[in-house]
Amino acid sequence: MRFLATFQTLDFLDTLASLMAAFVLGTLIGAERQYRLRTAGLRTNVLVAVSAAAFVDLAWHLAAAEGAVRVIAYVVSGIGFLGAGVIMKEGMNVRGLNTAATLWGSAAVGSCAGADMIAQAIALTIFVLAANTLLRPLVNAINRRPLDERSSEATYELLVTTSPGAMGDIRELLVAKLEAAQYPVSDVNVIDRSDDVVEIVATLVSTAVEAKELDAVVTDLARQPGVRHATWDVSTKD
Incomplete structure (x- = not known):
């Protein structure tokens, strides 16, 4: 062997x-x-x-x-x-x-x-x-540690819930208020949640963000007629 x-x-x-x-x-x-x-x-x-x-x-x-x-x-x-x-x-x-x-x-x-x-x-x-x-x-x-909105690489989105009938006006108002706050929008999507509820999602261009400024935009939008809910969210890219 x-x-x-x-x-x-x-x-x-x-x-x-x-x-x-x-x-x-x-x-x-x-x-x-x-x-x-x-x-x-x-x-x-x-x-x-x-x-x-x-x-x-x-x-x-x-x-x-x-x-x-x-x-x-x-x-x-x-x-x-x-x-x-x-x-x-x-x-x-x-x-x-x-x-x-x-x-x-x-x-x-x-x-x-x-x-x-x-x-x-x-x-x-x-x-x-x-x-x-x-x-x-x-x-x-x-x-x-709390997320540092100004220094982190993140994606920011504003979400507004409204009725289908008011969707067009609220969408234009959302973009206008963000541009007035010097936060350009890269994309806006409309999601149908039900027959009488739609959600408008505005994604911001990557930039330094001040949380208080977005809070002010959201608060102003929530007061508009036809808006049921308004908020903003941040998610990291990595």
Whole structure:
């Protein structure tokens, strides 16, 4: 058998050490993901790390460093397809980006382990875990900050609810008041909510916005005959 002729104990122990390192480090990363009930949890991250290590180790033994480099390139692209499977879009929200990035990190850890760079694999694992745990309080603190309307890249919309009969006049009045406040309108849409209710949505041209000025426009519009409700909203572009 060719196996008996080519088997070398030291090479096998080297491979075993690489796979074991990838297994342990992948477990550390996956345990944090499993604890937070992410789509790609413990087993997925372990399998990604171990598989990446196995492919790189195999290429290293067959074609040395040149072969390992080629396989690592394929691992990077392959994990991209796997990560796309955990990214989900729900309305305007996108979920799973962090999970996909963590899978990429697990693959990098496995690749380092497969290339016998176990110290680097351990260091990378620490950084991945730190990104998913130590940075979480900072992310929460940033998310709790009030949105700065003047400096953020955002889309501003004014929404006015009225009757179909008054729609034409209210639409012209809405555009006129916004232009008078020096807020040019990029688009105006009319949405039929029911037989007797329509919603006029005016999207502003990207510009610095003063919240008090939009509040004044909305308050003035709400007082007009035929207007049932008027408000404005802001959403970030990213």
